[in-house]
Amino acid sequence: MKKVQYNQFGDESVLDVVEQAVPAIKNDQLLIRVKAVSINPLDWKVYGGEMTLMSGSKFPKSLGIDFSGIVEQTGSAVTRFKAGDAVMGLLDVFKGGALAEYIAVSQTDIAPKPTNLSFEQAAALPLTGLSALQIIDQMASVGPNQDVLINGATGGVGVFAVQLAKKRGARVTAVVGTKGVAQAANGGADTVIDYTRQSVNHMHQLFDVVIDLSTKLSFTEAKSLMKPKAVFVSTLPSPVALVSSFVNNIFSGKKRKILIVKPTAEGLATLSKLAEADLQIVLNKTYPLSNVREAYREARRGNIVGKSVIVLD
Ligand SMILES: NC(=O)c1ccc[n+]([C@@H]2O[C@H](COP(=O)([O-])OP(=O)(O)OC[C@H]3O[C@@H](n4cnc5c(N)ncnc54)[C@H](OP(=O)(O)O)[C@@H]3O)[C@@H](O)[C@H]2O)c1
Known part of the structure; x- marks a missing residue:
C-alpha cells in the first residue's frame, strides 16, 4: 500500500509517498481503508521540526491526523463496528499516520461517519x-x-x-x-x-x-x-x-x-450529531495523494477558506 513518510525535518520536499505492507491489526483494532485525510497546520509544525518536544526526533515519521474511510476488517474484541461501516476519526496529533491507504486504529479513535457528509467533508471535521x-x-x-x-x-x-x-x-x-x-x-x-x-x-x-x-x-x-x-x-x-x-x-x-486538544470518542460522537443536524463543513480544495507536496505547500501558504483534503482512491 501507499503511505506518506519523511526521514528528516524540513519543508514539503521531505514528504515522500512510499510502498509499505498493509498493517496487521491486534484483537482490539480495526483495519480502515482510508478515503480522505485533511490537512492541519499542526502537520507542518511537526514535519518542520517545531514540535520535537512532543513529536520526538526518531525517523521515519508519518503524516496525517484526521481521516475518513471504510472498515475493512475488525479484531475479535471489536464490538462497536463491522466491516463495511463508514467512519471518521483521528490519530495521535504528534505521530499522525493517516496518510496511508490502510491504517490500524482502535475503536475509541473513530465514530460513524455522519450520513449526510461526503468522505471529504467527514475527514475535515475531527481535529x-x-x-x-x-x-x-x-x-x-x-x-x-x-x-x-x-x-x-x-x-x-x-x-x-x-x-x-x-x-x-x-x-x-x-x-x-x-x-x-x-x-x-x-x-x-x-x-x-x-x-x-x-x-x-x-x-x-x-x-x-x-x-x-x-x-x-x-x-x-x-x-x-x-x-x-x-x-x-x-x-x-x-x-x-x-x-x-x-x-x-x-x-x-x-x-x-x-488549547491542548483531547481526542475523545465522546467528542467525536457529539460532532457526528452536530454535523447531522446543521453544522456547516467548509472545504477549500481536494488533492490526490500523488500531489501531497503541492497540497501541503498551498495550505501552508494560507489565504484560503476552510479545509484542504487529500483523497485516496
Ligand atoms: N494546541 C492544539 O491542540 C491545537 C489543535 C488544533 C489546532 N491548533 C492550532 O490552532 C491554529 C488554528 O488552527 P486552524 O486549523 O484553524 O488553522 P488555519 O486553518 O490555518 O486557520 C488560521 C486562520 O488564521 C487566519 N489569520 C492569519 N493571519 C491572521 C491575522 N493577522 N489576523 C487574523 N486572522 C489571521 C488565517 O486567515 P488567512 O489564511 O486568510 O490569512 C486562517 O484562516 C493553528 O496554529 C493550529 O496549529 C492547535
Missing part, C-alpha cells in the same frame, strides 16, 4: 471540530449574550468556533482575511472584520471571550480587548506559555488558557 468544541464549551464556557471575538474565524477551527458560539447564544465578532468575509457572515458572525483593513488592536469594544486561532495575537495585546473577567484562548502550547498562563491565572481576573 478542528473537537478543538472548537473544547474551546467554546470547556475552556471559554461560552454562553448566551456573551461577546466573543474569534481571530482567524474562517480557518479549520474558526469555521466551527463561529457556528458553535452562535449556537450557545453569543454575539460573535469574526476577524478574517478578505477572502473569508462572506464565509464568516454565512457562518452566522454578527460582525465581520477584515484584518487586512482594520487591526484588532485598534478596536474599542471589550469582549467576554477572545479566541486567537491566527497565532498572531499575544495575550498582552488581547488584554486591551478583554472585559475584567474575560477569557483569552490561544492554541500554541509551549512550556513557557503554559507556566506563564498558570501564574497569570492565580493573580489576574483576565484568564489565559491554551
Whole structure:
C-alpha cells in the first residue's frame, strides 16, 4: 500500500509517498481503508521540526491526523463496528499516520461517519471540530449574550468556533482575511472584520471571550480587548506559555488558557450529531495523494477558506 513518510525535518520536499505492507491489526483494532485525510497546520509544525518536544526526533515519521474511510476488517474484541461501516476519526496529533491507504486504529479513535457528509467533508471535521468544541464549551464556557471575538474565524477551527458560539447564544465578532468575509457572515458572525483593513488592536469594544486561532495575537495585546473577567484562548502550547498562563491565572481576573486538544470518542460522537443536524463543513480544495507536496505547500501558504483534503482512491 501507499503511505506518506519523511526521514528528516524540513519543508514539503521531505514528504515522500512510499510502498509499505498493509498493517496487521491486534484483537482490539480495526483495519480502515482510508478515503480522505485533511490537512492541519499542526502537520507542518511537526514535519518542520517545531514540535520535537512532543513529536520526538526518531525517523521515519508519518503524516496525517484526521481521516475518513471504510472498515475493512475488525479484531475479535471489536464490538462497536463491522466491516463495511463508514467512519471518521483521528490519530495521535504528534505521530499522525493517516496518510496511508490502510491504517490500524482502535475503536475509541473513530465514530460513524455522519450520513449526510461526503468522505471529504467527514475527514475535515475531527481535529478542528473537537478543538472548537473544547474551546467554546470547556475552556471559554461560552454562553448566551456573551461577546466573543474569534481571530482567524474562517480557518479549520474558526469555521466551527463561529457556528458553535452562535449556537450557545453569543454575539460573535469574526476577524478574517478578505477572502473569508462572506464565509464568516454565512457562518452566522454578527460582525465581520477584515484584518487586512482594520487591526484588532485598534478596536474599542471589550469582549467576554477572545479566541486567537491566527497565532498572531499575544495575550498582552488581547488584554486591551478583554472585559475584567474575560477569557483569552490561544492554541500554541509551549512550556513557557503554559507556566506563564498558570501564574497569570492565580493573580489576574483576565484568564489565559491554551488549547491542548483531547481526542475523545465522546467528542467525536457529539460532532457526528452536530454535523447531522446543521453544522456547516467548509472545504477549500481536494488533492490526490500523488500531489501531497503541492497540497501541503498551498495550505501552508494560507489565504484560503476552510479545509484542504487529500483523497485516496
Ligand atoms: N494546541 C492544539 O491542540 C491545537 C489543535 C488544533 C489546532 N491548533 C492550532 O490552532 C491554529 C488554528 O488552527 P486552524 O486549523 O484553524 O488553522 P488555519 O486553518 O490555518 O486557520 C488560521 C486562520 O488564521 C487566519 N489569520 C492569519 N493571519 C491572521 C491575522 N493577522 N489576523 C487574523 N486572522 C489571521 C488565517 O486567515 P488567512 O489564511 O486568510 O490569512 C486562517 O484562516 C493553528 O496554529 C493550529 O496549529 C492547535
